[in-house]
Amino acid sequence: MKRILVTGGAGFLGSHLCERLLNEGNEVISLDNYFTGQKRNIVHLMDNPYFEIIRHDVTMPFFIEVDEIYNLACPASPIHYQYNGIKTVKTSVMGAINMLGLAKRIKAKVLQASTSEVYGDPQIHPQTEDYWGHVNPIGIRSCYDEGKRVAETLFMNYHDQNNVRIKIIRIFNTYGPRMHPNDGRVVSNFIIQALKNEDITIFGDGSQTRSFQYVDDLLNGMIKMMATGDDFVGPVNIGNPGEFTIKELAEKVISMTGSKSKLKFYPLPSDDPLQRKPDISLAKEKLNWEPSINLETGLEKTINFFDNLLKENG
Numbered sequence: 077m078k079r080i081l082v083t084g085g086a087g088f089l090g091s092h093l094c095e096r097l098l099n100e101g102n103e104v105i106s107l108d109n110y111f112t113g114q115k116r117n118i119v120h121l122m123d124n125p126y127f128e129i130i131r132h133d134v135t136m137p138f139f140i141e142v143d144e145i146y147n148l149a150c151p152a153s154p155i156h157y158q159y160n161g162i163k164t165v166k167t168s169v170m171g172a173i174n175m176l177g178l179a180k181r182i183k184a185k186v187l188q189a190s191t192s193e194v195y196g197d198p199q200i201h202p203q204t205e206d207y208w209g210h211v212n213p214i215g216i217r218s219c220y221d222e223g224k225r226v227a228e229t230l231f232m233n234y235h236d237q238n239n240v241r242i243k244i245i246r247i248f249n250t251y252g253p254r255m256h257p258n259d260g261r262v263v264s265n266f267i268i269q270a271l272k273n274e275d276i277t278i279f280g281d282g283s284q285t286r287s288f289q290y291v292d293d294l295l296n297g298m299i300k301m302m303a304t305g306d307d308f309v310g311p312v313n314i315g316n317p318g319e320f321t322i323k324e325l326a327e328k329v330i331s332m333t334g335s336k337s338k339l340k341f342y343p344l345p346s347d348d349p350l351q352r353k354p355d356i357s358l359a360k361e362k363l364n365w366e367p368s369i370n371l372e373t374g375l376e377k378t379i380n381f382f383d384n385l386l387k388e389n390g
């Protein structure tokens with residue numbers, strides 16, 4: 077049995093990760109300040125004696141003895157990370173320093189949940205890990221993008237200078253049950269709007285693309301990455317290469333929910349990447365991993381989740 081710390085454990089991805097790691101027979105500690113996470117995401121795990129929850133902010137030092145650390149603490153949706161950009165940078169940077177310092181002291185392995193946003197609005201397509209990216213350092217997304225880029229830098233430096241056992245994954249747009257209903261991300265927004273027969277809010281003309289990965293596929297990749305030998309540190313892309321325009325996503329959600337919603341177009345926010353698709357050759361080679369859940373299957377599960385949530389809330 078391993079003892080594992082998950083920062084951001086009450087969030088969308090963190091709560092699924094805690095659940096999976098517990099099911100695999102580990103002892104799990106969730107650390108979260110509940111900025112975007114919710115206790116309701118983990119309440120069903122609380123009667124498991126091998127699960128502990130700690131309210132703590134990763135920008136402050138923290139000490140615990142564990143074998144592995146998954147560092148997920150950071151708001152991930154644009155409206156949440158832009159709400160307090162300074163805090164977002166601090167969470168990425170101070171959070172990375174604190175978790176790396178802890179890993180160094182206790183000789184734990186530490187995995188960083190990095191992001192496809194390190195590629196910014198990419199000029200090469202699909203994105204490979206050796207692409208340096210195209211990020212506006214002073215734009216509205218920069219608190220998140222640059223924070224995550226510095227976190228990667230810190231991970232590599234702690235590895236090179238202090239032999240810390242690090243892993244970096246670059247996560248592409250991931251969706252599924254327990255996404256926060258108000259976080260403004262495209263999959264949750266469209267599903268909720270469609271279920272309520274409200275207008276579907278398309279930013280721009282809807283021709284921008286994203287590649288959508290179902291949460292279970294991500295967890296498989298993340299856990300496989302943690303299990304690799306110390307010589308492979310990444311970064312490695314974890315995403316689903318299936319690429320869709322935002323308009324295609326809207327049409328799919330309308331048809332799958334049988335909704336009467338109409339598309340309504342709004343201005344595209346600045347620095348919104350026009351295309352995004354992972355090259356996952358490295359993950360296939362090093363992790364023997366690739367996603368197996370297609371968009372329809374994943375959307376069906378996510379639609380069910382939001383349908384139940386809306387019924388619960390009247």
Ligand code: NAD
Pocket residue numbers: 083084085086087088089090107108109110111112113114132133134135147148149150151152153167189190191192246247248249250251256
């Ligand atoms: P989320 O907002 O649901 O989860 C983030 C969690 O971190 C929340 O529980 C929040 O309360 C917690 N948190 C935020 N700031 C904190 C702080 N200072 N101290 C302690 N806890 C803090 O988002 P998510 O989608 O679950 O994302 C989790 C991680 O994965 C993030 O690091 C994000 O950057 C990364 N990621 C997610 C996606 C995606 O598509 N979901 C894509 C790329 C990267």
Ligand code: UDP
Pocket residue numbers: 153154249260261262263265266277278279280284286322344345348349
């Ligand atoms: N988007 C949209 N309508 C919405 C929410 C998002 O058209 O109601 C667009 C957004 O402009 C972006 C894409 O969908 O082009 C994905 O947005 P999201 O915030 O989910 O993720 P990110 O931009 O960080 O990849």
